[in-house]
Amino acid sequence: MYKQLIRCTALVLLGLFLWAGHAGAVDFEANTPAVTRLKQNMQQRHNQLAPFYDTGAVGLTRDGLIVLRDANAVPLSGRQAVNALVAAENQDRNALYREIALANNHPEWENDIRSTFAQRWIASARSGWWYQQGNGTWQKK
Amino acid sequence: MTKRNYYPILPIIAGFALTACVTINIYFPAAAAEKVADKIIEEVWKTGGKPGGNTQSGGKPGDDAGNKTDKAKP
Incomplete structure (x- = not known):
């Protein structure tokens, strides 16, 4: 009787361990249709945004977004278009962070994902691009 | 005799397994x-975006402002 109980418990525990190991091994998920769509949008937009990163008109913020940091670097006639590009990009970036969190069934991870991205955007930026440091000041890479 | 030694260990393992999951x-x-x-x-x-950007902007029927931004490219 006790022997049976022990065996049964051992089996349950084994199952739990296997399940836990599996859950721990599951990769960080970021392959949902929503994420793919956002990536494509941002990829297409990047061709238009890149020149503004190069001139320093647009910079990378510490919270994983972008901002028109030097409006004077853009001719007046093009300023509205840049603002629209920046707004659209930020909308997609916010959605991207949220969608990745949701893809992992952890909506509360959104801020962790945002700060991870903020660091990686800056680390991957080309030299000459501007980014915001942790204390809020702007730095040319 | 030896069986008895299992009893205190099991709840410990069970607790450990459960917290591990969480x-x-x-x-x-x-x-x-x-x-x-x-x-x-x-x-x-994509680093390929820079040289490819010109052909893409030419093919786009996009707005005036969009073309202007492309011209600004060095």
Whole structure:
């Protein structure tokens, strides 16, 4: 009787361990249709945004977004278009962070994902691009 | 005789297993997230985008402002 109980418990525990190991091994998920769509949008937009990163008109913020940091670097006639590009990009970036969190069934991870991205955007930026440091000041890479 | 030694161990193992499950699922996998971020950033900021940008902007029937931004490119 006790022997049976022990065996049964051992089996349950084994199952739990296997399940836990599996859950721990599951990769960080970021392959949902929503994420793919956002990536494509941002990829297409990047061709238009890149020149503004190069001139320093647009910079990378510490919270994983972008901002028109030097409006004077853009001719007046093009300023509205840049603002629209920046707004659209930020909308997609916010959605991207949220969608990745949701893809992992952890909506509360959104801020962790945002700060991870903020660091990686800056680390991957080309030299000459501007980014915001942790204390809020702007730095040319 | 030896069977008796199992009893105090089992609840300990059970508790350990259960907390292990919980902690694994709550912890933010920073390293994995970084890898995923790098992959996505690489895709979005494809280095090939620079030379390819001209042909794409030419094919786009886009707005005036959009063309202007492309002209600003060095």
